[in-house]
Amino acid sequence: MKKICSNSRSVWIQVVIALGIPLCLVAAAHAVRIKEIVEIQGVRQNQLVGYGLVVGLNGTGDGDKAKFTVQSLASMLEKMGMTVNPTDIKVKNIAAVMVTADMPPFARPGARMDISVSSIGDAKDLQGGTLLFTPLKAADGQTYAIGQGAISTGGFSTQGAGGSAQKNFPTVGRVIGGALIEKEVSSGFKNKESLLLTLNHQDFTTATRVAESINTAFSSSIARTSDSGSIDVRVPPKYADNVVGFVTVIEGLSVTPDQISKVVVNERTGTVVIGENVRISKVAIAQGNLSIQIKESADVSQPMPFSQGQTVATPNTNISVKEEKNPIYLMESGASIGEIVRALNALGVTPRDLISIFQALQAAGALQAKLEIM
Numbered sequence: 001m002k003k004i005c006s007n008s009r010s011v012w013i014q015v016v017i018a019l020g021i022p023l024c025l026v027a028a029a030h031a032v033r034i035k036e037i038v039e040i041q042g043v044r045q046n047q048l049v050g051y052g053l054v055v056g057l058n059g060t061g062d063g064d065k066a067k068f069t070v071q072s073l074a075s076m077l078e079k080m081g082m083t084v085n086p087t088d089i090k091v092k093n094i095a096a097v098m099v100t101a102d103m104p105p106f107a108r109p110g111a112r113m114d115i116s117v118s119s120i121g122d123a124k125d126l127q128g129g130t131l132l133f134t135p136l137k138a139a140d141g142q143t144y145a146i147g148q149g150a151i152s153t154g155g156f157s158t159q160g161a162g163g164s165a166q167k168n169f170p171t172v173g174r175v176i177g178g179a180l181i182e183k184e185v186s187s188g189f190k191n192k193e194s195l196l197l198t199l200n201h202q203d204f205t206t207a208t209r210v211a212e213s214i215n216t217a218f219s220s221s222i223a224r225t226s227d228s229g230s231i232d233v234r235v236p237p238k239y240a241d242n243v244v245g246f247v248t249v250i251e252g253l254s255v256t257p258d259q260i261s262k263v264v265v266n267e268r269t270g271t272v273v274i275g276e277n278v279r280i281s282k283v284a285i286a287q288g289n290l291s292i293q294i295k296e297s298a299d300v301s302q303p304m305p306f307s308q309g310q311t312v313a314t315p316n317t318n319i320s321v322k323e324e325k326n327p328i329y330l331m332e333s334g335a336s337i338g339e340i341v342r343a344l345n346a347l348g349v350t351p352r353d354l355i356s357i358f359q360a361l362q363a364a365g366a367l368q369a370k371l372e373i374m
Contacts, residue, residue, distance in 0.1 A: 035251035041196040052134030062121035095123035119171040149178035202229035205258035261369035270351035
C-alpha cells in the first residue's frame with residue numbers, strides 16, 4: 001500500500017502504526033474480493049495430533065528421568081519381537097515428542113502434508129533426529145495420517161564446561177511432507193443446496209454488502225444476511241451439479257468492507273493502530289514526561305595503619321528528577337486521524353505516551369471509537 005507521510009494534508013486515512021515517532025499513515029481501504037473476508041462453513045482444516053519417538057540424536061535426547069520415553073521404546077521393541085528390560089535402556093539418543101498437523105480441507109488419501117514435532121521430555125536438541133512411524137488422530141479418535149521422516153529445527157544448542165550457546169528453539173522442529181494422509185474427511189460439499197459464508201470480522205454493513213453483491217451478480221435474491229457475521233446463499237439450479245464453479249464466481253466478486261471506529265494498542269510492544277473513522281470531541285491535550293534517575297555508589301572508609309579500626313563501606317545515593325514542560329494542544333471537535341497525528345507529533349509523544357493519551361481520552365469521553373487493549 002502507498003504510504004503517506006504524517007505531514008500530508010490528506011484526511012482519507014485508514015491506519016496509523018505507532019512503532020516510532022514521527023508516525024506514517026497508510027492509504028484508505030479499497031474493494032477486496034469476497035474470498036479475502038469470508039470463510040465457507042464446512043471448508044476448514046482439521047487438527048491432528050499424535051505421540052511418537054525421535055531417534056538418532058547425538059546425545060541430546062531425553063534423560064533417564066523421562067520414564068515415559070523408556071516405556072515407549074520398550075513397548076515398541078516388544079511389538080517388533082524383542083524383549084528388553086526397561087531398566088537396561090538408555091535414552092540419551094531418543095526423545096519423546098508430540099506431533100501435530102493441520103489437515104487441509106478436501107485432502108485425499110496419498111497426499112502429503114507438513115508436520116510439527118515438539119519435545120515433551122528433557123531433550124536438549126532434536127536436530128538430526130528421525131521421527132518414527134506415528135499415527136495422527138483427530139478429535140473423533142480416528143487415524144487420518146501417518147507421520148515419519150527426518151526433522152529440521154532451524155536452530156542449534158551447544159554447551160561446554162564454561163558456557164553454552166543456543167539459536168532459536170532446537171526442541172521444536174518440522175518434517176516437510178512428513179505425513180501421509182490415509183483417510184479423508186467427508187464433507188458432502190459437492191451436494192450442498194446452500195452455503196453459509198462467515199465473515200472474518202463481524203459487521204452488519206459488510207454482511208449486507210456481501211449479500212447485495214452476490215444478488216446483483218446472479219440477478220436473483222439467492223443471498224440473505226442471517227446476522228452480523230454470516231450470509232446464507234442458496235445454490236441456483238444452474239449450479240446444482242457444479243457447486244465449485246458457483247463458489248468460484250462468488251469468491252471473485254468485489255466488496256468494500258466497512259470498518260468500526262477502533263483504536264488498538266499493545267502495551268507490551270508499544271504498538272498503536274488507529275482506524276480510519278476515529279474521531280475525537282473538542283479536547284485539550286498536554287503530555288508531561290517525568291523521569292527519575294537514581295544512582296547508587298559505595299564510599300569506602302579506610303582506617304589509618306595500626307589504629308585497630310575497620311574498613312567500612314557506606315552507600316551513597318544520588319537522586320535526580322526531571323520533568324519536561326510541554327504545551328497544551330487544543331483539538332477541535334470531529335478532528336480527523338491526520339489532525340490527531342499532527343497534534344501528537346507536535347507534542348513529541350512516544351508510542352508509550354500514545355497509549356496513555358488514548359486511555360485518558362476514552363476516560364474523558366472524548367474518544368469517539370472503541371479502545372481495545374491487547
